[in-house]
Amino acid sequence: MNQMNLADFHLTLQVMDNIDAGVVILDRNYTVMAWNTFMQAYSGINADRIIGRNLFDVVEDLPIEWLKNKIKSTFKLRMRSFTGWEDRPQIFNFQNFSPISGGSSLMYQNMTLTPLKSLSGEYSHICMTITDVSDIAKNKTHLRESNEQLTHLSMTDRLTQLYNRGHWESCLLEEFERCRQLQQPATLVMFDIDHFKKVNDTHGHIAGDGVIRTVASLLRRTKRQSDIAGRYGGEEFGVILPNTTAEMGLYFTERLRKRVEKAAVAVDVRSINVTISLGVSEWHSGFRTYEAWLENADNALYESKQNGRNQTTVSNVIIPESELAILS
Incomplete structure (x- = not known):
């Protein structure tokens, strides 16, 4: 070299x-x-x-x-x-x-x-x-984690840590479309806390928030991992049960109802007991929109409240003649 x-x-x-x-x-x-x-x-x-x-x-x-x-x-x-x-x-x-x-x-x-x-x-x-x-x-x-956290916050209800109404309804729409395409069962459950206004008026809003958090916690423990739970608004909740018939949905709602009935929410030195009323609606090919499915479950919930509360009503799906004519 x-x-x-x-x-x-x-x-x-x-x-x-x-x-x-x-x-x-x-x-x-x-x-x-x-x-x-x-x-x-x-x-x-x-x-x-x-x-x-x-x-x-x-x-x-x-x-x-x-x-x-x-x-x-x-x-x-x-x-x-x-x-x-x-x-x-x-x-x-x-x-x-x-x-x-x-x-x-x-x-x-x-x-x-x-x-x-x-x-x-x-x-x-x-x-x-x-x-x-x-x-x-x-x-x-760090950026990825921050974005994931922001995404989580945008779809999560702050009080219950369940899905918020907007995201939960988008999940309901997806499940509705899946049922229409695959013709597979799914069941929708809507429920709310009985006499919740009385809880707020008697014990205050902080106690009311404690009741909502307790019910949400019991809901998380009762549902399956595949079930989609959200806070619909105020004291009302919604749960989507994929691949589930109304009969199977009734088994879920009764387990949840009994757990809530036995639970007690401790507020200072007081203990608050509440109950829930529930409506169950299985997807039906006659539903033209997910809103119709939601309305059917809400009607079943209303029936539970009319009949004395602290109970589950399974909807008997009746499609109006006007909708049947459109479907045919």
């Missing part, structure tokens, strides 16, 4: 050692040919301990099979490949010491694999570049 080539090589080594990224050069047998200052600092492995040795024999906790397959694929395709932190947060198990990471100990990494040609023109080596993207990952993760 002449003097000019040696000078160029010396300059290249200085750049590689001072670049703010990890640089590792491997041959086809995964023997380490270069290991820059970044890799030494974060791995704790000096260059003289690893150069000339197999990468996987020296460095622990590497995704061995996955990384070997990536390297083999890069050699085969003879083109650069890239892996982002969102696909695999880490390649090397490095700790993050940067203050911008906000205390995160995990160094998020991007990796680029570049096939290198020898003087003979053969692709004989791989250059692995490891970039610390912890600050980007942290900011993007």
